[in-house]
Amino acid sequence: MQNDDALAWLDRHDRHLASERRLSPLSRKHYRRDLDRLADWADSSGLEHWTELDSHHIRAFVAGEHRRGLGGRSLQRLLSAIRGFYRFLIREGLCQNNPAQDIRAPKSPRRLPATLDPDQTARLLDQGADTTDPLQQRDVAIFELIYSCGLRLAEVAALNRGDVDADSDMLHVTGKGSRARILPVGGMARRRLAAWLELRPRFAGQQQAALFVSRQGKRLSHRSIQSRLQRLAASTGLDRHVHPHMLRHAFASHLLESSGDLRAIQELLGHADIGTTQIYTHLDFQHLAQVYDQAHPRARKK
Incomplete structure (x- = not known):
């Protein structure tokens, strides 16, 4: 055609x-x-x-x-x-019928997203906390912010300095479909972000809008953020592939374990459909099942 x-x-x-x-x-x-x-x-x-x-x-x-x-x-x-x-x-008046309307694809088996448990997350984020390397301090601020706010990789890479509201400790994020949301920033992420903002003028001037910049003063790329996280994970001894979306999954699953409020998590993640958020109920159940198997006297009785 x-x-x-x-x-x-x-x-x-x-x-x-x-x-x-x-x-x-x-x-x-x-x-x-x-x-x-x-x-x-x-x-x-x-x-x-x-x-x-x-x-x-x-x-x-x-x-x-x-x-x-x-x-x-x-x-x-x-x-x-x-x-x-x-x-x-x-x-537009070209066609009268939708030939794909009633056609459904075969269902795929549901796969739970890879995530990190709270201890692994803490070990990862604490690894670079005491560094004097300004770029590593930038990295820690990025990863703390992803975990604190449940950000997508594209969302954190697209952040500008003006998206951070220091007075209210809130973050303005534009997600998929240009949907905007305002997110609270946790205490640890605020401290890491403040430390990076003090260092940022070494790499970029006022004309650069990007919140996170490279050594050359340009907006940090998706690939750079991914590789820096992998490097940080390797330094902690985590024997698995770690990518930024795992921190978003960790944010959601840890929050659900603590609060049980699926609707609030949907809003924080920026999901248009709560069905997308419901995957984390499976993660939560998986955690409960593990606790049961490890703690209940008759859990493993044959």
Whole structure:
């Protein structure tokens, strides 16, 4: 489906995602990649325009992707992209039906997110606490902030100095879908952040808005944050791969263990759907089951 008119609708849809739905460039890139795959498949099947596709075509396309090894979660995302695209085409008057509307991907087994227990988290965050290295002090401030506020990697990397409200100890965060939220910052994170803000002028001037900067004074990249955390984890002797999202998972699971307030955790994490947050109830149950197995006299009775 390489004719100019068909491809033009993909471009118009991308502009719709950017201007009306306000999706991030990364999300739009994923949508476009999925729709380009559908366009390539349609072209190889002799279809010339989006109006020619029906539910049988979409089922055949999804089945082919499944045979190629695409898992349930990826297929769900693929179908979501197609449904959204056709909703746009219907709104624009090009199509009358959504061929992907009633098609469901096979379910994937639920996988619990990897996380850290409170002792591992404390050991990790305390590791660089007494350092005199300003960049390591920056790293500790980043990781304390992720754990204190449950931030995504992209959210902490995008923080600006103006997002920190020192008077109220609150943090202004813009998350997925440009949804804004205001988060309380814990005492330890506040102290680490204050220490970094005193050091920050060594690396960047007032013209640089980014809160966390590199040695060269530029906004710290996602890859740099990931590699610095892995280095810190290795220095503590943690025998596992550690990534920033594990600190977000730790924030949620530790908070749920203490409070049991799933709705509050949903708001703090910035989840649009509480179903996304409910994964942490499984983590909490897993913790309770471990405590039971270790402590109850008859827990391991055969």
